[in-house]
Amino acid sequence: MAIIERPAPTVPAIVTPTTTYGSLKRPVSATGWRSWVFTVDHKKLGIMYGATAMFFFIIGGVEALLIRLQLAAPNGKVLNADLYNQMFTMHATTMVFLFVMPMAAGFANYFVPLQIGARDVAFPRLNAFGFWALLFGGIFLNLAWFLGGAADGGWFMYAPNSGPVFSPSNGVDFWALGLQIAGIASLTGAINLIITVLNMRAPGMSLMKMPIFTWMITVVQFLLLFAIPVITVALFLLSFQRNFGARFFDVAAGADPLLWQHLFWIFGHPEVYVLILPSFGIVSEVLPVFSRKPLFGYPFVVFSGAAIGFVGWGVWAHHMFASGLGPVSVAVFSLTTMAIAVPTGVKIINWTLTMWGGKLWFTTAMKFAIGLIVLFTVGGLSGVTHAVAPSDTQQTDTYYIVAHFHYVLFGGAVLGIFSGFYYWWPKVFGKMLNEKLGSWNFWLMVIGLNLTFGPMHILGLQGQPRRMYQWTEARAGEGFFNLAFWNLIASIGSFVLAVGILMFLINVLITARNPQKAPLDPWNARSLEWMTTNPPKEHNFDVVPTVHHLDDFFHQKYEEDPVTHTMKQVRTAEEIMAEQERNADKHIHMPSPSYWPIVLAFGLPVITFGLIYSHLISVIGGVIVLFAAYGWALESSTAPDSDFETNTPGTGLDKVASNHD
Amino acid sequence: MSRRQFDIRLSVTIASVRIVLRRVFRPLIIVGGISALSASCATNAPQDTWQPKGPNSKLIDDLQQPVFAVAGIIGLIVAVAVIYTMLKYRDRGQPIPEQTHGKPALEITLTIIPALILAVVSVFTFGAIFKLAKTDDTEMIINVTGQQWWWEYDYPVQNDFGITQPIISSGQLVMPVGTKVLLRETSRDVIHSYWIPALNGKRDAVPGRIQTLRLEADEPGIYAGQCSEFCGLSHANMRMEAVALSKEDFAKWVANQQAPYVAPAKDTLAKQGEEVFLNQCVRCHQVNGLTRADGTPAIAAPDENVWSGAAPNLSHLMSRNTFAGAMFNLLSKQCRDEVWNASSDVVGAKYLAGVTEQCLNQKDLRAWLRNAPEVKPMYANPADLAVSDGKYRGMPYLALSEDDINKLVAYLITLK
């Protein structure tokens, strides 16, 4: 989108591209699919991230259901060993890299600029590129299913089992290269959001007035910025070994398989905080809104988030307690791992204290947020039992670990994401999700998840290892703790869970058909993203807000009664909006759509495809990338004035444009 | 608030807490409560991690039980606090509350308490880590090698235990009771992990490294275990058992393992089986003392045929109860149960009886010989062996006739 002319904000200016960059003219901002494919608008990209993530969530979920079907009874026959191994590898890869991370990226893309009062991100085209790279990387990863079998080494792909002899199909190649592409996407996204937060905040919004969601996203982006290159190295080593005969994990040449484990988990542990912190951010927004109180101990929550991010770098070897690190390393990493429970505890405590003394409104969003507090704690506490290294040697690689990480991932990250859906749906789509169905959605999910993952504690402590395509009655035991019963319960639970998630999808469909529009400020919210229309205008805010408080929007609506210390409403959201419209900025200058991000992103899977099949294809991919980079470099982010039909003389447009070029 | 009101409020609160607990948190409670109970419960799965049977696992258990308890209590506190808050502060039309931003003193206190708890836990953790890493009090060494998808045990010469020549075995680790055994683990292909829950935690068997694991059993018995690092197709079928024998029984076992080869009598089915074995099997499997017709010793060369460079040594196959990575029993179900459920004073004798003809699990053994990759997933399809230089991973399909299988079974049963 190019220029929005005041006072007619709904009619976008039409761009007539006259200048050719490289070889293509700039796309015309139209309606229809082109307005999505070539968009650089952070909100559209946010929605596309969300839709992509949801799509992969269902794929990963169906893979999970197949896993549970196979394990429901002894000697399962639904999948064979080979297929089962592909299934859990791709289930985890899909859920982690193609569901939770992109979903968080979607939320971040959509709401960070809105929360800090910006009109877009720092690098809009890079943003678009990141999305397309992620989508193409995800598709590329899953292509392997149709080309001889997907990756089968488990999501942490330990060497040397990932080597060419032990995993001869191309699955691991697709996996390594696909993650490499997704990694590029995350890295560009991280740089983009960091710069956006550091550099594009509205006047008056100091770091300590930033909404907590934005804070947590910022911490996450720093984690990604520094963790992605580590997995990049690991994946390169693996690809070089598989495709070019390097020896990195070849024990016969003297290689040490622990090299891979270290590199993977140096990335992998920060990665798990990448998965959880966005959800921590979401519930830290939701809980105050529905408690009608500010977040308790905001600075503590901010610093604990940063502390989790920082300490998270020093704990990676807790995934290797049984690998044979030697007692000194084990002791050190055991200690640092326990230390992480402290800042995480700070969050749990502060959320509870946020609700304490509040006026609690149990919307679906709130229910999911509260669900997160309790269920994440369950997962976190089992995490602490792993941190005690000697007991971890009994637990590691059993279902007890599977229970741990599904409680933190599903009970934590996913519940947080669902809380965000219900909370922000009216903001993004201008319609309220149905609360009644939401309630069903919540309860079925919570019951389902406890039924699915709760029994896994028992299974694990009873000695059932993970990643077994079959279990046998011979080792199932008898009595109350017999594995057969609890495996069956877990499998039943997973279908309850699926029905719960189905409720959400139904809710979305129903909501889409419901003509009723959402009110402007349905939750009586607190932060800046609510200080605009639903959905927000292309340029987000008519006036770039000036910030005075944490929760500035709330404080514009309410004032404290000096005597009773209760809050009195002084203005409504509608009044605030009306005032904004009256004072709307003239000549808002938005970045223009571009072909190059998607073209550049498309070149990447072509290159990697060629690495597996024929280097000639790689050359073609390289040409595409160079061609796109060239066009990108020559194209300015915003179309020049001559491209605008509505460029009437005397509007001052010329000045705006050249200032920014 | 009057006393009565308060009482009513309290009972209502408690009742609602109960309802919520019952509805939502029942699974949690079940898990938590049951976990606590299970320490005392018997009849669990054979790999239960809460039933230590040796000093190393007891050390772990003594450490972890209080940790589980602390974690459970903290979890309960959080759950109760959240539910209580939910009930107490639900919207009853009260005014929008004061916008309190926090109470630093309270926050700091609530930060320090968990830190202190964890400091205490870590002290005990440290002690246990170093105790479990000790190697200087070892009494007996057994080398353990993992490969896809079974374990090989190699007892180096240790005269104290009557081991005067190396013993090579697979599937079941036989060890003397009350002895500090040190496993020296490695792997021939990918990473595996050795784990007998009743005796100790896991230790990965990493190719290119030799790593140690302490094992010691208090009582004679059979303890189940399972490879617990993902190692490819048949990871699920890579099991093991540790057999702890009294010192006398162990000595008998050692003597048997070192007993010379007894060739089957002429003109028996078994003798014909030996012939088939010499034709088909010795290229991979070693039977110590077995000679060819011309009197030369038959030396297996598995590294030419198997990627990991080994196949189980079958010299005393019938002295063990299981085969193919403990995936199958060599004993029929009934005989097996008799050994497994034997009390600790007779289990040794029962175990040393080995596999008799009546007790042999013919069905699984025959199925194995008929087509091993069909009953245990292995990379043994000749069409797919290019990547492994034509070598199998696991035992291939050998296209044996039923006749040959009969002969082989008759022969194998003689390998006491």
Next chain:
Amino acid sequence: MTINTADKTHEQQHGMSNAGYIRIAVILAAITGLEVSTYYVDFGVLFLPALLIMMVIKFVMVVSYFMHLKFDNKMFSFLFYAGLVLAVGVYAAFLATFKFFIQ
């Protein structure tokens, strides 16, 4: 494409003169000479520390002067040194687990 002149002078104030850059380059060249000399001359026990110190000096000089980090906004330094310090810390610990802590 007009160039914002205000910005230009801003950069200039904090930069260095060309002569200054050449001085830095000369020092860098001299240190490199010294480094290479360790290959020919025996430094004894000082060998490793001397080499590492010289490496760090060169590194910091290029970053501070050629890359202007010394004169620029602290935010740049934060972004870069955060990565650098993290990298050194994490990878040193990683190598240490292989070298020093094994049983």
Next chain:
Amino acid sequence: MTDTAQGHASSTGISNVKLGMWAFLGSECLLFGGLISTYMLYRGRVTGGPRPSQIFDIPFTSVSSFVLLMSSLTMVLAVSAAHKDDDRKTNLWLTVTALLGATFVGGQVYEFTAFYKEGLGFSTSLFGSSFYTLTGFHGVHVTVGIIMLMSLVGILKRSSVPGKKAEVVEMIGLYWHFVDIVWIIIFTLVYLIPV
């Protein structure tokens, strides 16, 4: 690749692109850190083929290291000229920088061929794999730098660079210096410190 949102000016007055470049370089520290650590772990593991000390040619590498170091000087002179709006000098120094960089890469290609002839292939040993991967990654970075420098010269001649010209030169400069400091580390750790 300058790309700034035009919504409103940055809140700090700092250039987005420059901030982004520094963030990227911070991230690159972990990339090269990983490659260097892998090399440090594996440099002594030679089961076949030559050992490092048998093939390294310190005088030769010293010269090419010196060339790369000096390219940092010429780069900084280009940036300085760009800030003074002196297009002729900017182009001159950029070209010289690219040439010095190309000399370095040429030296590396020569070195690789020499090592290969002496029996060190990519698959020969762990030392070989990790040596070529580390120095190869660095070489690719230099090559990308050269391409950017040359394109910049071309674009500057046509005067169609979007955004602030001096800033673009400066960005490429930052990247170039980074590649240089990585080599400062590699030169010491890989070449000068014997296994």
